[in-house]
Amino acid sequence: MVPHLITALTGPINEIEQRVLESMPAIERWFRLEWMEHTPVFYSSVDLRNAGYKLAPVDTQLFPTGFDNLTPEMAPLSVQAAMAAIEKICPEAKNLLLVPDRRQRSPFYLQHLQRLMQVFTQAGLNVRLGRLSDEGRAVETLALPDGGELRLEPLVRARGRLGLKDFDPCTVLLNDDLGEGVPQELLGLHQQYLLPPLHAGWGVRRRLNHLRSYEEVAKKFAKLLGMDHWLLTPMHADAGTFERGSAASLEALQAQADAMLGKVRRKFKEYGIAERPFVVVKCQRDDGRMRPLTLRDARDLAADGPAAAALAEAAGGAAVELLVQEGVPTYERVNDAVAEPVVCMIDRYVVGGYYRIHAGRASDEALRGPGSQFVPLAFAENHQMPRAGVKPGASAPNRFYMYGVVGRLAMLAAAYELEATDPEAEIYE
Amino acid sequence: MVPHLITALTGPINEIEQRVLESMPAIERWFRLEWMEHTPVFYSSVDLRNAGYKLAPVDTQLFPTGFDNLTPEMAPLSVQAAMAAIEKICPEAKNLLLVPDRRQRSPFYLQHLQRLMQVFTQAGLNVRLGRLSDEGRAVETLALPDGGELRLEPLVRARGRLGLKDFDPCTVLLNDDLGEGVPQELLGLHQQYLLPPLHAGWGVRRRLNHLRSYEEVAKKFAKLLGMDHWLLTPMHADAGTFERGSAASLEALQAQADAMLGKVRRKFKEYGIAERPFVVVKCQRDDGRMRPLTLRDARDLAADGPAAAALAEAAGGAAVELLVQEGVPTYERVNDAVAEPVVCMIDRYVVGGYYRIHAGRASDEALRGPGSQFVPLAFAENHQMPRAGVKPGASAPNRFYMYGVVGRLAMLAAAYELEATDPEAEIYE
Numbered sequence: 001m002v003p004h005l006i007t008a009l010t011g012p013i014n015e016i017e018q019r020v021l022e023s024m025p026a027i028e029r030w031f032r033l034e035w036m037e038h039t040p041v042f043y044s045s046v047d048l049r050n051a052g053y054k055l056a057p058v059d060t061q062l063f064p065t066g067f068d069n070l071t072p073e074m075a076p077l078s079v080q081a082a083m084a085a086i087e088k089i090c091p092e093a094k095n096l097l098l099v100p101d102r103r104q105r106s107p108f109y110l111q112h113l114q115r116l117m118q119v120f121t122q123a124g125l126n127v128r129l130g131r132l133s134d135e136g137r138a139v140e141t142l143a144l145p146d147g148g149e150l151r152l153e154p155l156v157r158a159r160g161r162l163g164l165k166d167f168d169p170c171t172v173l174l175n176d177d178l179g180e181g182v183p184q185e186l187l188g189l190h191q192q193y194l195l196p197p198l199h200a201g202w203g204v205r206r207r208l209n210h211l212r213s214y215e216e217v218a219k220k221f222a223k224l225l226g227m228d229h230w231l232l233t234p235m236h237a238d239a240g241t242f243e244r245g246s247a248a249s250l251e252a253l254q255a256q257a258d259a260m261l262g263k264v265r266r267k268f269k270e271y272g273i274a275e276r277p278f279v280v281v282k283c284q285r286d287d288g289r290m291r292p293l294t295l296r297d298a299r300d301l302a303a304d305g306p307a308a309a310a311l312a313e314a315a316g317g318a319a320v321e322l323l324v325q326e327g328v329p330t331y332e333r334v335n336d337a338v339a340e341p342v343v344c345m346i347d348r349y350v351v352g353g354y355y356r357i358h359a360g361r362a363s364d365e366a367l368r369g370p371g372s373q374f375v376p377l378a379f380a381e382n383h384q385m386p387r388a389g390v391k392p393g394a395s396a397p398n399r400f401y402m403y404g405v406v407g408r409l410a411m412l413a414a415a416y417e418l419e420a421t422d423p424e425a426e427i428y429e
Numbered sequence: 430m431v432p433h434l435i436t437a438l439t440g441p442i443n444e445i446e447q448r449v450l451e452s453m454p455a456i457e458r459w460f461r462l463e464w465m466e467h468t469p470v471f472y473s474s475v476d477l478r479n480a481g482y483k484l485a486p487v488d489t490q491l492f493p494t495g496f497d498n499l500t501p502e503m504a505p506l507s508v509q510a511a512m513a514a515i516e517k518i519c520p521e522a523k524n525l526l527l528v529p530d531r532r533q534r535s536p537f538y539l540q541h542l543q544r545l546m547q548v549f550t551q552a553g554l555n556v557r558l559g560r561l562s563d564e565g566r567a568v569e570t571l572a573l574p575d576g577g578e579l580r581l582e583p584l585v586r587a588r589g590r591l592g593l594k595d596f597d598p599c600t601v602l603l604n605d606d607l608g609e610g611v612p613q614e615l616l617g618l619h620q621q622y623l624l625p626p627l628h629a630g631w632g633v634r635r636r637l638n639h640l641r642s643y644e645e646v647a648k649k650f651a652k653l654l655g656m657d658h659w660l661l662t663p664m665h666a667d668a669g670t671f672e673r674g675s676a677a678s679l680e681a682l683q684a685q686a687d688a689m690l691g692k693v694r695r696k697f698k699e700y701g702i703a704e705r706p707f708v709v710v711k712c713q714r715d716d717g718r719m720r721p722l723t724l725r726d727a728r729d730l731a732a733d734g735p736a737a738a739a740l741a742e743a744a745g746g747a748a749v750e751l752l753v754q755e756g757v758p759t760y761e762r763v764n765d766a767v768a769e770p771v772v773c774m775i776d777r778y779v780v781g782g783y784y785r786i787h788a789g790r791a792s793d794e795a796l797r798g799p800g801s802q803f804v805p806l807a808f809a810e811n812h813q814m815p816r817a818g819v820k821p822g823a824s825a826p827n828r829f830y831m832y833g834v835v836g837r838l839a840m841l842a843a844a845y846e847l848e849a850t851d852p853e854a855e856i857y858e
Binding site for chain 1 (some may be wrong): 522638
């Protein structure tokens with residue numbers, strides 16, 4: 001299925017599409033050279049927003065979900081990418097231990113796990129599911145929508161290695177984002193490959209580090225293409241720490257939001273964009289405590305307003321680290337519902353994508369959360385087969401190719417980010 | 430399109446399919462370990478024959494054609510495989526010079542070239558076509574069926590490098606099988622990657638070396654699966670040199686054919702196969718001079734018969750090296766025409782496949798040559814997504830997965846073969 005594209009969008013986005021298409025061999029070579037210096041993250045997904053005047057990644061997941069939304073036609077791409085990834089990490093690999101998210105048990109999530117297991121089985125691994133011990137020591141059997149079942153076995157830590165009863169994996173693949181911290185049993189695994197590394201977990205990771213890395217990557221890439229990196233980058237600023245009941249921290253946040261709105265306004269003026277700017281206030285950690293807040297005016301953060309109340313609730317008794325990000329609306333629609341494309345990757349390869357849609361939200365709101373739905377994209381058939389000579393904005397393959405490029409930029413940024421934040425790298429410096 | 434499968438076939442082929450499917454992770458790991466020791470050929474295609482009682486590769490092309498038969502949906506797999514291949518050979522690569530076959534100018538072949546150019550462009554290379562100098566020094570412009578055109582520029586040899594005017598490639602990719610010998614300008618290219626290597630050309634290559642390597646590979650693989658390697662291997666024997674008018678060489682060939690018929694008969698008895706055995710006489714070189722001869726009885730090689738006449742014509746004034754191969758009938762059909770699957774690979778990856786069909790030939794004849802047609806296979810969507818639990822013979826994905834495995838065995842055999850026949854390796858021994 002090829003979702004409806006707003007081909008009426010003109011201006012910068014079509015110029016970007018054209019530039020990206022014309023520069024394809026140079027872009028692919030640029031990525032290839034980057035991968036000589038940097039290690040791709042094992043798997044990832046990136047949320048994009050196409051505002052017509054710019055295209056920007058707004059979230060990069062290093063413990064991706066939603067692979068169940070990829071069509072079966074896309075599956076061979078995942079298998080091939082997984083083969084390439086395994087070959088680099090541990091070519092002798094026989095067993096893979098997959099550790100699912102502790103908090104998710106929806107049928108969609110279980111299908112996502114099933115898909116991951118299929119992909120890695122077909123890439124030549126025996127795959128089993130391990131259950132973190134804070135979930136109890138029992139074997140958990142979960143029914144799949146297709147009538148099959150998944151078996152989650154308790155993790156066994158023995159002689160410095162993590163495994164299951166009678167199952168000693170060479171690689172442990174985490175799909176729990178570690179937002180609640182790192183369980184004891186995952187610490188000190190020096191004899192096995194633990195992917196992603198522990199400092200990729202949301203208990204440690206900070207959005208600001210990622211945004212800084214992304215800006216660095218986007219600047220390099222924009223230079224290659226001879227364009228303004230803002231067209232691919234959401235501006236951002238550290239908004240410090242918010243504490244419940246602290247008027248000073250609310251005022252500081254207001255000041256940051258106001259400054260960001262001013263910056264966006266100036267960019268709109270530069271490009272002649274007739275839009276009303278907005279900013280988004282986010283937690284530095286993606287721990288699900290706070291839905292991103294959309295602000296069109298810093299005064300919306302009045303001490304007695306709903307935005308301040310939401311912040312106070314998210315903070316709870318603790319302080320919460322915030323950032324202010326340029327708001328990027330999404331003007332894509334699937335059946336009239338607001339949609340944002342999500343690009344899925346394994347190693348350096350785009351293996352597919354889907355649209356996250358939400359009928360109940362507006363183009364300037366976050367689409368993640370209850371009520372969102374998913375529509376497979378025709379990425380696999382098309383994203384790597386752009387059609388030269390087609391009018392920008394009119395060809396789904398060309399649009400998807402561009403999405404794949406920007407998704408990979410965000411994934412490369414995650415590679416930069418994990419290098420910069422690697423605690424073990426610091427020891428040897 | 431999923432071609433019609435003869436699901437009525439029972440016996441060994443369904444057992445092989447089941448065994449292959451059950452052993453999938455072990456098979457994929459086995460290939461991974463083989464690729465640690467051996468270098469996959471850059472690109473290839475393998476003709477298979479499914480006889481119901483066995484499945485065997487009958488030809489392995491190291492200068493493959495027919496990539497135009499792969500559906501557009503399969504294209505991303507080719508791009509991804511090409512990316513992985515380039516990254517290993519020459520990650521800094523910017524320019525690729527593709528040297529087409531000197532003898533082919535059919536619209537199908539031009540579309541094949543167009544597809545290859547698309548794939549390598551999208552993998553991040555500037556691709557141009559070079560014309561061997563025995564074709565003249567002019568630029569040749571060839572019209573494509575889609576209205577576009579291909580430009581073949583004369584090769585320029587300068588300072589030990591091969592290129593075009595203002596185009597210095599890091600890699601030269603040959604699609605001419607060098608059956609007519611190696612042109613002077615391809616010799617001594619030590620500063621560039623020349624793929625495939627010159628000793629893969631049909632002027633040097635001998636089918637017998639490939640068959641020997643294949644037997645070695647098939648034995649290893651069959652041991653892994655605990656089965657008779659004959660189920661995946663065509664038996665073969667060196668049939669010496671045939672000279673026109675030499676009664677002795679005809680008799681020697683008759684003796685070889687007779688011995689091979691006896692061997693096949695014994696295997697049929699062992700497996701209870703109620704078929705009439707046949708053998709195929711082939712040139713050791715695939716230079717298009719002789720269509721393989723099908724023999725059901727060594728007496729068909731009588732000195733005054735049509736088979737002997739065909740041999741004499743192929744030999745012309747020179748001697749011709751022959752081999753005798755067990756005949757493997759193909760019992761697959763597409764729209765009532767005899768069909769054989771062809772598996773296409775780039776590096777270690779299956780990137781698609783198609784059926785070669787020939788309405789005018791029988792199940793025991795070669796299908797290559799004038800009158801053959803091509804039907805894309807649904808390999809890409811399916812071959813790596815086998816469905817466990819489906820009755821053997823009833824699932825196209827499972828059948829295609831098996832085809833992909835046997836195609837890769839033949840490609841691995843080609844890797845063994847090229848190592849064994851490498852003239853430069855001998856120097857250092």
